[in-house]
Amino acid sequence: MEYNPFTERHSAIQRQVRSTEDEREECSQQLVWHSNFNLDAEAEALAASKRQAGRIRSAFDGLKERRNREAAKEGQLSHDAKLGLDPRRWFSAERIQHAKERDEARERLAELDKDIAKHEAEAAKVLQVCQQRQARLDRYRSLKPLELKAKLRALELRLEQLRPELAKLLADKQRVDALLSAPLLEQHQLNDRLASLEGEVTLAESFERRLSGASNSYERAMVHEECSKAFGGESGPGRVKQKKQRDMQAVRRNLEKVEARLKQIGQLASRPISTLVLDGNNLCYEGREFIGLAPLHALTYALAGSYHVIVVFDASIRRLLRMNDQQVAYGFPREVMVHIVASKQAADQTVLESASTSDAYVISNDRFRDFTDKAVVSGQRLIRHEIVAGKVLIHDLNLAVSFEQEGRSFGDGHAI
Structure with missing residues (x-):
């Protein structure tokens, strides 16, 4: 549970300060970027990239036409180079020539495919450059320097308001944290003590169950001996349990007092006193x-x-x-x-x-x-x-x- 009334408000204002600082930094960077942007040079670079893209596209289209013609030729040669059913054709000079020309056509197709792939990659790269340059131009034209300067000033004024408030909240938070530290430590120690007592009660109850289930005096004596070792000489688990439960009640009462003191410190600290x-x-x-x-x-x-x-x-x-x-x-x-x-x-x-x-x-x-x-x-x-x-x-x-x-x-x- 949070007892310091300033913690939540301090965290909220701290987030506002960081958010406002980030927004101010972004606004400032936009102004610097806009002032350093060379509109004429960027527009000329975009035009050059578009011209380059046009040349690549033209070359690409030419390669595609050549490939189509070569593919048609390769298809005809493949047909003419088929073995057929007549064994005399298999070794004819005409078929062998067609097969040779077919293989040469296939090699040319492979080279054309490489060139086409290369031009596609170049076209994609130039297209990306065009898009990036166009995006920069669009960004430049969309930015309004006067509006950015007004926004930057408003953000700086907001920070001038928030920072003193944050500093005061931090001082208040630290002051109350200092007041809360001792009772919080006591609360932690009491909770540890309560957990320890609960464990001891559980152990005493296990000794009680074993004692009830013992079939002879020897087994009962062994249980009493273990209980004595566990609880510093007290061999009766029932007595141990009663004592530990009384101790638990005392610890709980002290916890209630500490809780009340923590709440009181928080309530007193939360009062706005000027x-x-x-x-x-x-x-x-x-x-x-x-x-x-x-x-x-x-x-x-x-x-x-x-x-x-x-x-x-x-x-x-x-x-x-x-x-x-x-x-x-x-x-x-x-x-x-x-x-x-x-x-x-x-x-x-x-x-x-x-x-x-x-x-x-x-x-x-x-x-x-x-x-x-x-x-x-x-x-x-x-x-x-x-x-x-x-x-x-x-x-x-x-x-x-x-x-x-x-x-x-x-x-x-x-x-x-």
């Missing part, structure tokens, strides 16, 4: 303790390279930090939009309205239960975070960002 709206005040707290802007500074620097980031503060941030608006905004990346709502106004509605488009998500631990009519809430585009021991953790984005409260220094964002 804008992240940060609930500023919410991200200034570790538990119930207000710890200032350090987590936000670190987080916005980690996010700004990949998303359009908006930070919305409640008006109370001025009092909590003892800063004016300009001082609060200081320290954030220049590309990050920082907004503080008007005095005595809550930030909730502004946060939600800032994430009204389908590709915008809100990072906040507030569930905004009073705003279920807002698209971002009803669309479940709310992302939780954790702030623990100097780190901002956002599991849905597979992100862990370190920060230090003192001096507003912070570490690089990295995958969890």
